Amino acid sequence: MALRVAVLGQLPETLLAQLSELALSLDLTILPQATTVPGAQQALSAPVPDIAVVGSSFTDGSAYAFLRALPPGDRPVGLVCVGSRDEEAVVAFELQATDFVLLPAPSARLLEAVSRARQQVLQLALLRTADELQRLLSEAGAAGGVDLSALFSARTGHGQVLAPDGLGANGEGARRRRAVGGTATGTLIASSPWRAPSRVTADRSGRARDGADEAILDLTQEDGGRAGSEARPLRVLVREGRRTRFVPLAEVDWFEADGNYIRVHTAGEKFRTRGTITAIESALDPRQFVRIHRRIVVNMDRVREMTPLPGGDGLLVLGDGATLRLSRTYRSRVR
Known part of the structure; x- marks a missing residue:
């Protein structure tokens, strides 16, 4: 339909x-x-x-x-x-x-x-179907047995389920498209639906609180676009030409200054937007996003190991194998 x-x-x-x-x-x-x-x-x-x-x-x-x-x-x-x-x-x-x-x-x-909106609708419908199937399975199990093939055919008229194209963790950027399914001898797999942006922010102590507008990091402004906001930003606004995207900060590997621009490195992708390292330092939690070079701020949650180098510098290895040079000037900030 x-x-x-x-x-x-x-x-x-x-x-x-x-x-x-x-x-x-x-x-x-x-x-x-x-x-x-x-x-x-x-x-x-x-x-x-x-x-x-x-x-x-x-x-x-x-x-x-x-x-x-x-x-x-x-x-x-x-x-x-x-x-x-x-x-x-x-x-x-x-x-x-x-x-x-x-x-x-x-x-x-x-x-x-x-297409993205359509995909979101279909994925939610698929999840609801899976929930209904789970309910039927539970009821049939309590009755002493279940024929998954018969149950699923009764609900959908087919012997298998095909999920809509899967959404990757990078939201609007990288789409990992694949069909998932199951039969009477296999496992029914339902890909999770797209989740709307959370409206959870943080108070002065950094504890999450519900019901408030989420702060957004806008690198084009020196204060990160957070004037008057007490909330920690959860996403960074990236403008690519006439296109605007919101990249979850939890998925950012590191920020890199490039003249008057910032390169945002995340999950194998790079976004280039106007901005400054100063805006990043002033807006983000210095315990998580640490400046390791005059041009680089790294997400410490992504750092796997640190190796000292001659002269006081260091080498940081990220979870995906990427390496970043730690300048001796900023070495004391890395714990």
């Missing part, structure tokens, strides 16, 4: 045309565009659409403010926000959007964003 896509807010005609072209290839049903708040309320009435493509504003108000006021259960699972300003990406992140598309955008970029 085709997934239902709501179109909310004022969006360029070119983007609407691109969205219509995607409908057939991605098996989507595009609902009529809603450009007003009452229209959006009607579009999201039960049954709630699977995906929403949302512009930043209605003719009578802010689309982002409208979404923020909705209970989580009334929002579509897949949420693609569209805007013409970089600052809107941060708002989209706070709304726990699947993706943010900066306008003007090529059709390939919209395809990527909508």
